[in-house]
Amino acid sequence: AEIVVLPGDGIGPEVTAAAVEVLRAVGYRYGHTFSFDTQLIGGAAIDATGEALPAATLAAAKRADAILLGAVGGPKWSDPKAPVRPEQGLLAIRKALGLYANLRPVTPHPAALGASPIKPHLLTGVDLVVVRELTGGIYFGDKTRDGDSASDLCRYSVTEIERVVRRAAALARSRRGRLTSVDKANVLETSRLWRETATRIVAEEFPDIQLEHQLVDSMAMHLLSRPREYDVIVTENMFGDILTDEASMLAGSLGLLPSASLGDTDGSGRIMGLYEPIHGSAPDIAGRGVANPYATILSAALLLRHSLGLADEAECVEKAVAAALDAGVFTADIAGSGGGVGSRQATDAVI
Amino acid sequence: AEIVVLPGDGIGPEVTAAAVEVLRAVGYRYGHTFSFDTQLIGGAAIDATGEALPAATLAAAKRADAILLGAVGGPKWSDPKAPVRPEQGLLAIRKALGLYANLRPVTPHPAALGASPIKPHLLTGVDLVVVRELTGGIYFGDKTRDGDSASDLCRYSVTEIERVVRRAAALARSRRGRLTSVDKANVLETSRLWRETATRIVAEEFPDIQLEHQLVDSMAMHLLSRPREYDVIVTENMFGDILTDEASMLAGSLGLLPSASLGDTDGSGRIMGLYEPIHGSAPDIAGRGVANPYATILSAALLLRHSLGLADEAECVEKAVAAALDAGVFTADIAGSGGGVGSRQATDAVI
Numbered sequence A, B: 001a002e003i004v005v006l007p008g009d010g011i012g013p014e015v016t017a018a019a020v021e022v023l024r025a026v027g028y029r030y031g032h033t034f035s036f037d038t039q040l041i042g043g044a045a046i047d048a049t050g051e052a053l054p055a056a057t058l059a060a061a062k063r064a065d066a067i068l069l070g071a072v073g074g075p076k077w078s079d080p081k082a083p084v085r086p087e088q089g090l091l092a093i094r095k096a097l098g099l100y101a102n103l104r105p106v107t108p109h110p111a112a113l114g115a116s117p118i119k120p121h122l123l124t125g126v127d128l129v130v131v132r133e134l135t136g137g138i139y140f141g142d143k144t145r146d147g148d149s150a151s152d153l154c155r156y157s158v159t160e161i162e163r164v165v166r167r168a169a170a171l172a173r174s175r176r177g178r179l180t181s182v183d184k185a186n187v188l189e190t191s192r193l194w195r196e197t198a199t200r201i202v203a204e205e206f207p208d209i210q211l212e213h214q215l216v217d218s219m220a221m222h223l224l225s226r227p228r229e230y231d232v233i234v235t236e237n238m239f240g241d242i243l244t245d246e247a248s249m250l251a252g253s254l255g256l257l258p259s260a261s262l263g264d265t266d267g268s269g270r271i272m273g274l275y276e277p278i279h280g281s282a283p284d285i286a287g288r289g290v291a292n293p294y295a296t297i298l299s300a301a302l303l304l305r306h307s308l309g310l311a312d313e314a315e316c317v318e319k320a321v322a323a324a325l326d327a328g329v330f331t332a333d334i335a336g337s338g339g340g341v342g343s344r345q346a347t348d349a350v351i
Ligand SMILES: CC(C)[C@H](C(=O)O)[C@@H](O)C(=O)O
Pocket: A073, A087, A090, A091, A241, B186, B187, B217
């Protein structure tokens, strides 16, 4: 299998290197040949080519079986008036590859509960997945700036809502059968369309699934006060961005959370997917060898499962990370108060 | 002073009645005459007049010295296809009175920490105010629906951003001098305008204030992992809606959180203000006498302070609520596991 690696900026190169090592170890153990093609994206791409998503990167990504990404962005490129920003590379590749469903599983590991701001008794048994719509909404609508005002348009079509709700409902069916759709239907027209569409799709195609609607403001509370009650949560792009970062606090550290951004299955049954940790490029700790590689390694596990169809191999990686955490191999973000091992030791523990 | 009371729906009538009793007690003790004019809004107004904000209500509100509101909405009126919705009454009165700055203080009371999902050691010393822009952004932009797609426009002008940032910066100056401005400037054009404008206003008019920018997704995490670090947080309408409900979890219960929605000072130095609890109409417990009245009573304290200029009286009410909590007078939302007193006892404890 051919995997395109997009290290990006900040700690991106370190954490993707760790995940590639783990994938090589998986290949060795299970007898698979993975080839890795490293390409530019984000700030690194801007520095080298002037573009956040060079054509060569996109072409390689389109040919590949799967894409593993680190993180993009950093103070160097964050002048709001800069003509190109690193984040545009990420948004552009999501859009160009049609990766409309961003799966963000949150399963707090017992060993990391100490690092969560949430009381531990609320976290036992939490096992949820947020499915965030990733190629529509206010992220991709028209933007204007004229003199003293600015605007962003949020638009959704029925088709865009249907496909992500279907993906989420199918996932719920394979899990505990509960789907929570999040919107702001008491204020937004796009949310009213979202709610109607989710209701219809579930009624027509997933009558066995239990569907509940939540307003985004209530969801921001209930995610904290009763996280155990959720199974699959589906929502639009901007709400998903906020709620998944909030949900990450259930797991103790952003450094433990993987994500899979999936498109439709193509003619050959292959699912196009980009896999990346939820955390950012953390420029403050870049290059010091202390970044937590677990989220990217767990993203590689999702890559094995969803894009390569290697479920056993995926589970093997997930178990190895859990074992490393069980054994107390914590990077600084989890260990707290100045302790913790470096990326090297954490990666070795998994391998 | 003339106070317009807008009970609204669900538990709205119960909690506003409790706050009116407290205001009467304050009037008696300090020798003020408060008159109360009760008017319709929300679902109750739709049932009676067909409109969520009847002209008579708006006219009374415009004449009044201050407005005390309960909550609006409920399943009875929540069909997304209904021609009028209760929430429109609330949005319309905010807009019509120019109440652009919504102050939501969060100060966890020690007695209520047990009810918070957050670990108690993170909550000691938390004392923050979110200033939410309330009359602009995607809430009030053009909405369209054509066949199979829908849109909502988010728009901000420099003037709209300036005035709410000024209000927040002035508040920060009267507190610990720290202002955190929240946006999504790596994606949204309105956020880039927001960030530039906030930076300029603080540099030019509040050089003594320490300004920090946060992306909304990071803020959703940091609010939980290091809430003590925040003093005043200022943000746009939609982000403020989500973040304030999230922040409410720091306080243990939505039932403890007041809010003030303020406009500009008028010619006579009077500030137009609408005061309401952050919680909703809770139709499931309406009419049972178990609603927590503290948030509305604390909103009445904000009314005394901001619109009537009665700072001592405001403090007296706040101390009375704190004393009731100290004495363990908890309604069910705080007491948990089926315990707790009713609204009547809680109100009496404050009085
Ligand atoms: C970097 C940014 C554009 C991105 C987003 O908002 O989608 C990030 O926050 C994420 O969640 O993947």
